[in-house]
Structure formats: structure tokens, C-alpha cells
Amino acid sequence: MLKLILHRVLLSLLTLLIVSILVFVGTELLPGDLAQAVLGQYATPEGVQALRSQLGLDRPAPVRYFEWLGGMMRLDFGISLANQAPVSGLIAERLGRTLLLAGLSAALAVPLALGIGLLAASRPGSTFDRVSSIAALCVAALPEFFLGTLLVIIFAVKLRWLPAISYVMEFRSVGQLVSSLVMPVVTLAAVIVSQMARMTRATVVNVLSMPFIEMAVLKGVPWRRVVLVHALRNAVGPIANVVALNLAYLISGVIIVETIFAYPGLARLIVDAVTTRDFPLIQACAFIFCGGYIALMLLADIAAIMGNPRLRHAQ
């Protein structure tokens, strides 16, 4: 089993390496020149030359790639072009707040989704199953900014229960913190709850159709126990995969949700970096986001291996 896990870890590292090359090459492939692009068409040749040497662009690309990769490993992401501060400092300040938002949404979404999915799967064709399936299908297809603006109109504008914009930085009490986080968390959670519930249902229904379940039923095992013990155990791998997929989706969903509610997390930083073409910052963010995604996929793989004895002994 250890060997299998090690194999997956190595595979993930390989993927991360390919991603790092893609990120680097992606920002290298600019038409013309990075320094020129950053300074715009009115730049003086001297200015462009100065920025080129500041960025080290006069050296060959492979050398710069390995330097950049080495920096990433030491969490040294270079200097932001837009405000001349170290990228790591700019990111660290906001990453925590983004993780808080994403973490709370996950903590709300995962148990809720698994519960709905299991309940729907254990009574296929029931009213609960049909209503939750069609609702999940619809909610999963909604853009975040539709849900977000709808919530603002209802709860902030009409009912005045919640502030429309979150000022997490300035909270004075726990109550204030909670009330400014409610709508972003609910918006972010809603889409992944519906997605996860759908996938959990499909997975469990699939397991419930297997012969060993029929055997358990015929043996007289109570249905509740069949679902929660026999079926769930065999669905752990696929469900872990579903959860990881959706948490990975959270990574990109959070950018939109932060923008809707003007939440002071990474989103503002990234969007500004794109408009000002602040490449060191964009590269760092892309690397962190992809790294997080790959790590989640790896965790799902490992959970699947641990949960399934057949995989445990496979080579």
C-alpha cells in the first residue's frame, strides 16, 4: 500500500512540474517582450532595457525557469512589478482570509451534501429524492453571481438583516464577523453542495445495486445499517474523489464570490495583477492554486486506496 501511495505522490509531483513549466512558458509566450508588455507602447527603449535586466530577461529562459522554480520551493516568489513589494508578503496577508472563506464553506457544504446524497440514494424515487435531485441539478448550474446578488437583494436590501459587503478586516465582534461572512459562505457552499450531493447519490445508488447489498438485505440486516455500513464503506473511495473535486472547484469559485461581496482576499489581488500584468504575482498565484488542486486530488487518491482493500493490495 505504501508503495502505491508513494507512486501517486511521485505522479503528483510530476504533474506539478509540468504545471510549473506551463505557467512559466505561458507567461513567456507573450507576443513581443515581457518588459515591453508591462511598460506599454509608450515606453522608452532605455526603460524597457532597465526592466529587462531587473527581471533578468537578458538571460536564457531555461536558466530563469530553474531560478524561478528554486524560488517557489523556498516560498520566494520574487518582487511584484506593480508595487515593488515581495509577492510572498502580498499573498500571505490575503491567503489566510481566502482560506477562511473556503474552509468555512467546505465545513458547511461537505456534511450537508453527504447527508442529502445518502438520504436520496437510500430511498431512490421518493419525493425527497426527486425534489433534491432536480433542485441540485438547477442550483449546480447557477452562476455564483446570480445566487450572490439574489442573496444581497433579499437579505441586505429588502430585509436589512446582513451587510451587503463584508469588511472582515474591521470586525469588532464575533457577531459582526459572522454576519459579514454568512452570504459569501452560503453562496460558495450552495453550488458545491448541489454538485456533491448529486455525485454522492449517484455513487451510493451504484453501490446499492451490487449483489452483496442484496445478500445483506436477504440476510435481514436493517436497511439503515445496509446503507450506512455496507454501502457507505464501499463508496468511500469515489465519495472522497467527489469531495476533493468539489473542494478544488471551490478554489476557483472563491475568486468570483470574493468579487461579488468585495471580500478582502486573494481575488482582488489576482484580478488587479492581471489588469496591471504583474507577472511574478500571477505566476505565484497560478502555482499556488494549481498546487492546492493537485494536493486535493492526491488526498482523494490516497483516501480511495485506504478505503478500498482491493486497491490496497494492487501493485
Added chain:
Amino acid sequence: MTNAEAKVDQGGTRGDGRLSTAGIVGAAILVFWVLVALVGPYLAPYGQADIVSNDNFASASSSFLLGGDYIGRDILSRVINGAGTTLGMGVAATVLAQALGVSVGFFAAIRGGLVDTVLSRLNDALLSFPHIMMGLVVIAALGSSVPVLVVTSGVVYASAVFRIARALAMDLKVMDFVEVARARGEGTWWILRHEILPNVVLPLLTDFAIRLSFVILFMSGLSFLGLGVQPPLADWGSMVRENMEGLRSGSLAPIIPAAAIASVTVSLNLLVDELSLRTGRAYAEARE
């Protein structure tokens, strides 16, 4: 979707090939928007860039049926004109994604061996890029314009299509009728055209619909961030962004275009749910 689930799920479909209520609703909404996109611009009361009111966020009235936007343009006219932009760009990008994904996916499956391993590995790396991140990197490099958006979305979503197309071709490759054709001495192209293609049309059609809904969400997400379609062109995603300020005063201006996007993506998913029951596969599963 497995046979077992299809059995359990009989509530949703009938065996006689007719659509369920949800499927009919989805199809009707889509037909409506396609008509709006095609003939709407000739019927719209005002032009998409015309400033026709002195108020910001004018409320709905007989002259502005859905109210005015942040600089006094008619929202109804902009939603009508935006249908063409949003749907047109979405369809173009999805066609590109499928063309790329299917051709490379089939190529990988047919060649097999090292070619397949390398292409699949590369594709996995592409898939581990959060889509929005990939969009942002490209837009930072090339700037935002309609062609850049369409090509980027097409390439981004091609990797998911690649996976499905490759899996389909792998399944079919070992089928008896393909083996027989090969034994008859038919060429690869002939086999693709006459044996493989007829068997993949329905799954790929289903994939097209689900992909289109992702592409529309992706593009309007970028526009919402201010990095997609640029003003004054009317596009539903950027209309939401432009009018966000209006929320404070309780204007419905941002939610109308958001609802238009939602109606399209939900309809596509209702239709896909229907189609995927029929094709016996769960394409609707992963919202990548």
C-alpha cells in the same frame, strides 16, 4: 449512469423517446433565447450602446420595461443584444473545444502506446489547472478581446473533451465490428467515418450541451471579473458587473442579466440530464 441507476430513475423518463416535463421546459427556454439572439436585435426598442435616460438605474416603466442601467441605457435592449454575444461566443468556443478534444482524443486512442501516454499525461496536467486561473494567465499575457476569449475557452475546455473522446474511442476500438472492418482491410479514416462516428454522435452531443453550459459560466465569470467582454458591447456577464453598484439602492439591474445566464445554463443541464439518461452515461457528473 449505470443501468442500475437508470432503472431506479424511471421517474424521470419514459421509454418511448418523449421528453419529460423538465426536458421540455429546458428545450423551450433554449429555443426562446436562440430566437432572441437571432431576431431580437431588430426588435429591441433601443440600441445596445444608446444612452436613453438621464437617471442612473431608472426603475422599470412603460418606456423602459426592465429599467435602465448605471449610465441610463435600456436594460431590455442590452439583454436582447447580449444574447447574441453571450450565446454566440459560447457556441463558438464549445465547437472549438470539441473539435480540438475529439480530434486529439481519437488520435491518442487510435495510435496508443507512447503517443497516448504522453498526450494523456499532458492533458492531466492541463486539467489540474483551475480553469479560471488558466483564463487569467492567458488574458494577462494577450489582453482581453472576443477572439482571445473564444480561443482560450475553447482550449481550456478541450482537455475535458479529450478525456471523454479518448475513452469513447478506446471502448469502440476493441469492439467486434471495428475488428471486422479492420480485417476486411478498411483504412483508419473509413473506420472512423463509418464505424466509430455513428456510435459517438449522441454522447458527443450530450457533451456539447454540458460543455456549452460550463463555457458560458466560465466566460461570464471572466466578464464579471472585468476581464472578459469589454464595454460598450453588451454581454450578460459584464452587464452584471457594470450594474453591481445598483444593488445598494435595491436596483434589479445586476440580477436581470444574471438571471438570463442562469436560465440558459439551467436549461442546458435539464436537457443534458435527459440526454444522458438516454445515452446511459453520466456526463452531467463533473462540473470541472
